[in-house]
Amino acid sequence: MISFRNLGDDWDNPVVTDHGVRYFDDYLPGTSYDCGSVSVSEAEIISFARRFDPQPFHVDPGVAAGGPFGGLVASGWHTAALVMRQLVEHYPPEEASLGSPGLDEMRWPDPVRPGDTLRVRASVVEARRSLSKPDRGIMKTAVEAVNQHGRTVMRATAINFLRVRPELDASGA
Amino acid sequence: MISFRNLGDDWDNPVVTDHGVRYFDDYLPGTSYDCGSVSVSEAEIISFARRFDPQPFHVDPGVAAGGPFGGLVASGWHTAALVMRQLVEHYPPEEASLGSPGLDEMRWPDPVRPGDTLRVRASVVEARRSLSKPDRGIMKTAVEAVNQHGRTVMRATAINFLRVRPELDASGA
Numbered sequence: 001m002i003s004f005r006n007l008g009d010d011w012d013n014p015v016v017t018d019h020g021v022r023y024f025d026d027y028l029p030g031t032s033y034d035c036g037s038v039s040v041s042e043a044e045i046i047s048f049a050r051r052f053d054p055q056p057f058h059v060d061p062g063v064a065a066g067g068p069f070g071g072l073v074a075s076g077w078h079t080a081a082l083v084m085r086q087l088v089e090h091y092p093p094e095e096a097s098l099g100s101p102g103l104d105e106m107r108w109p110d111p112v113r114p115g116d117t118l119r120v121r122a123s124v125v126e127a128r129r130s131l132s133k134p135d136r137g138i139m140k141t142a143v144e145a146v147n148q149h150g151r152t153v154m155r156a157t158a159i160n161f162l163r164v165r166p167e168l169d170a171s172g173a
Numbered sequence: 174m175i176s177f178r179n180l181g182d183d184w185d186n187p188v189v190t191d192h193g194v195r196y197f198d199d200y201l202p203g204t205s206y207d208c209g210s211v212s213v214s215e216a217e218i219i220s221f222a223r224r225f226d227p228q229p230f231h232v233d234p235g236v237a238a239g240g241p242f243g244g245l246v247a248s249g250w251h252t253a254a255l256v257m258r259q260l261v262e263h264y265p266p267e268e269a270s271l272g273s274p275g276l277d278e279m280r281w282p283d284p285v286r287p288g289d290t291l292r293v294r295a296s297v298v299e300a301r302r303s304l305s306k307p308d309r310g311i312m313k314t315a316v317e318a319v320n321q322h323g324r325t326v327m328r329a330t331a332i333n334f335l336r337v338r339p340e341l342d343a344s345g346a
Contacts, residue, residue: 051254051258052254052255052257052258053254053257053258053261054258054261055261055267055270056267057272068271068272068334069272075257076273076275077250077253077254077257080250080253081224081225081226081250081254082225084225084226084248084250085224085225085226085227088226088227088228094228094229097228098241099230099241099242099284100249100281101280101281101282102249102278102279102280102281102329103279104277104278104279105275105277106275106276106277106279107274107275108273108274108275109274111272156275161241
């Protein structure tokens with residue numbers, strides 16, 4: 001059972017909120033999936049950046065205040081990791097996921113600041129069966145995250161390999 | 174002073190190993206920068222994935238053994254974060270970095286497995302002064318990471334904003 005609701009003026013596509021077991025065949029281009037929200041604290045921003053992206057505007061609020069963003073902002077990789085968590089919980093289920101070869105056009109239009117809440121949406125833009133591996137399909141997804149002010153903080157086109165529904169897999173795999 | 178050394182058959186471009194203060198003007202298309210190496214343990218792979226990408230093949234060695242990669246592999250976002258750390262330490266210095274609007278064509282051709290050592294290289298592919306903001310330039314960089322077997326585990330085209338050398342900045346900023 002798939003349910004839809006309206007996300008309002010900014011995110012006004014039908015959005016799937018039911019997250020049962022799905023396979024490649026269940027993802028239809030044009031369908032958007034609500035992937036929930038996540039908040040991020042200053043401590044988390046600094047902790048992630050100290051480990052992976054220790055630029056002053058990610059780790060030092062004092063220096064960041066006079067830096068290019070006028071304050072501390074999250075590493076774009078931290079934003080991407082937070083968005084990924086939402087996708088794992090709400091988008092391709094583990095029964096079907098065969099990993100990702102990568103993604104295209106990743107952008108961080110607005111920075112993520114301490115206390116921000118990010119809402120994540122995934123929209124299927126393309127889905128085709130693999131010609132070489134009949135047990136799977138290749139799906140392209142427009143991933144978007146907006147903050148509590150409706151500003152886009154990340155977008156990307158993700159590529160994923162997904163299993164086809166077992167009874168439709170003629171490969172015998 | 175910029176020094177070069179030869180990385181051998183696979184990575185045979187001249188590679189900059191000196192990492193002093195540099196500005197936009199110092200990055201010349203065609204030049205490659207050695208960004209050092211990083212190793213990753215099973216415990217780190219599982220810890221990162223539990224927090225950000227808890228798919229079975231990233232968090233559970235037992236389940237992963239029968240999964241699509243035949244064993245535990247790092248989240249692509251973990252790989253990206255590890256690569257970012259190398260770039261921060263070896264590529265655009267903090268004096269010049271004005272952040273990044275995003276990146277294109279990110280790919281994870283081969284998986285990263287526990288115990289792997291990744292070698293990171295950054296090659297300038299394009300550099301142009303900003304028309305709207307005279308204090309900066311826009312640089313595109315081919316980022317590559319290879320494992321100890323010479324297999325590429327990540328590549329992407331990164332976009333960065335960098336300050337021009339202060340004495341060349343006619344904006345008075």
